[in-house]
Amino acid sequence: MEMKMEEMLVTSWYNLHSSVPPSHVHPPESRPGELLVGSSKSIPVIDLGRCDHPPHDTISLVLKASQEYGFFQVINHGVSEELMEDTLNNFKEFHGMPPKEKMAESSKSPNGICKLYTSCEVYRKDDNNQYWRDTMRHPCPPSGEYVEFWPQKPVRYREIVGKYTEELRKLGVQILKMLAEGLGLKSNYFCGELSGNPMILAHHYPPCPQPNLTLGSPKHKDPTLLTILLQPKGINGLQVLKDGQWIGVEPIPNAFVVNIGLLLQMISNRRLIGAEHRVVTNINTARTTVAYFIKPKDEYVIEPANSMITSNSPPLYKPISYSEFRKNFLNKGSSFEADLLYS
Ligand code: OGA
Numbered sequence: 341m342e343m344k345m346e347e348m349l350v351t352s353w354y355n356l357h358s359s360v361p362p363s364h365v366h367p368p369e370s371r372p373g374e375l376l377v378g379s380s381k382s383i384p385v386i387d388l389g390r391c392d393h394p395p396h397d398t399i400s401l402v403l404k405a406s407q408e409y410g411f412f413q414v415i416n417h418g419v420s421e422e423l424m425e426d427t428l429n430n431f432k433e434f435h436g437m438p439p440k441e442k443m444a445e446s447s448k449s450p451n452g453i454c455k456l457y458t459s460c461e462v463y464r465k466d467d468n469n470q471y472w473r474d475t476m477r478h479p480c481p482p483s484g485e486y487v488e489f490w491p492q493k494p495v496r497y498r499e500i501v502g503k504y505t506e507e508l509r510k511l512g513v514q515i516l517k518m519l520a521e522g523l524g525l526k527s528n529y530f531c532g533e534l535s536g537n538p539m540i541l542a543h544h545y546p547p548c549p550q551p552n553l554t555l556g557s558p559k560h561k562d563p564t565l566l567t568i569l570l571q572p573k574g575i576n577g578l579q580v581l582k583d584g585q586w587i588g589v590e591p592i593p594n595a596f597v598v599n600i601g602l603l604l605q606m607i608s609n610r611r612l613i614g615a616e617h618r619v620v621t622n623i624n625t626a627r628t629t630v631a632y633f634i635k636p637k638d639e640y641v642i643e644p645a646n647s648m649i650t651s652n653s654p655p656l657y658k659p660i661s662y663s664e665f666r667k668n669f670l671n672k673g674s675s676f677e678a679d680l681l682y683s
């Protein structure tokens with residue numbers, strides 16, 4: 341029997357179970373396990389200091405963090421606390437709406453460009469593991485295209501998400517410029533078409549009766565140039581793989597978490613490496629996060645930048661359109677990243 345998406349959403353059924361159903365139990369080797377007790381490792385925190393022309397040391401801090409961790413947090417980034425809170429509350433409320441209403445609000449676009457889904461639909465067919473998460477996603481380009489398909493509930497959805505994505509666009513440009521300068525590229529190298537079709541993903545991880553058996557998201561690198569994540573205060577969940585160990589990303593109030601995606605790894609010809617990360621669940625607490633994915637349109641062809649190629653550093657990656665890249669990302673599983681390389 342076909343199940344409807346509204347019935348598959350984890351938020352629709354999680355509270356009917358006192359244990360994790362078999363569909364969502366992961367094999368021992370990919371379960372969360374014990375986090376390192378007393379580990380003092382954490383990802384760097386960088387003060388952006390609200391200035392338009394960041395000092396040279398900020399650029400080197402950003403570049404160093406990107407090379408060592410692929411992850412950092414930014415504070416004093418210029419986005420208001422009020423807007424961050426409104427945005428998180430908007431998506432918390434969205435995921436808390438009745439399933440039918442959520443589905444209706446997220447099904448306004450042709451071809452499912454804007455949609456609410458859970459893992460069974462989007463992950464590859466040979467992967468039986470389901471994830472403890474629902475996601476609402478839609479494009480949010482600066483042109484305003486697609487706004488007509490965005491949800492209209494909660495009532496301030498379009499106003500808040502419109503403002504938020506405009507601010508995140510500015511922050512994204514600021515960070516991309518620092519990365520470009522740090523890499524020795526023209527400062528606006530990433531700021532045109534390459535980052536012209538961003539997407540917002542609002543994840544919701546309901547409370548989970550047995551967090552040690554499942555995951556909110558599997559280990560992955562993002563299919564983006566850069567991802568900027570808003571996470572709620574005081575609730576852990578995101579973990580980064582650093583030198584073979586998982587380290588938790590501390591939810592610092594009013595900070596954003598920034599990570600390097602696989603597209604920057606390809607364009608920089610591996611001078612930057614996309615960071616591997618995953619999400620664990622919590623037993624008594626739901627967690628809502630908002631990811632801003634910086635990426636190009638489907639037609640755009642990704643390849644190493646000319647100036648990243650030298651006689652000592654020949655191109656590692658084959659040119660590939662973003663649509664093909666995305667299709668392989670969803671379908672190929674573990675061989676995906678290796679298949680991007682010239683053999
Ligand atoms: C993502 C992601 C982390 C989180 O959206 O790709 O890794 O904590 N999100 O929601």
Ligand code: NI
Nearest residue numbers: 560561562617
């Ligand atoms: Ni991610």
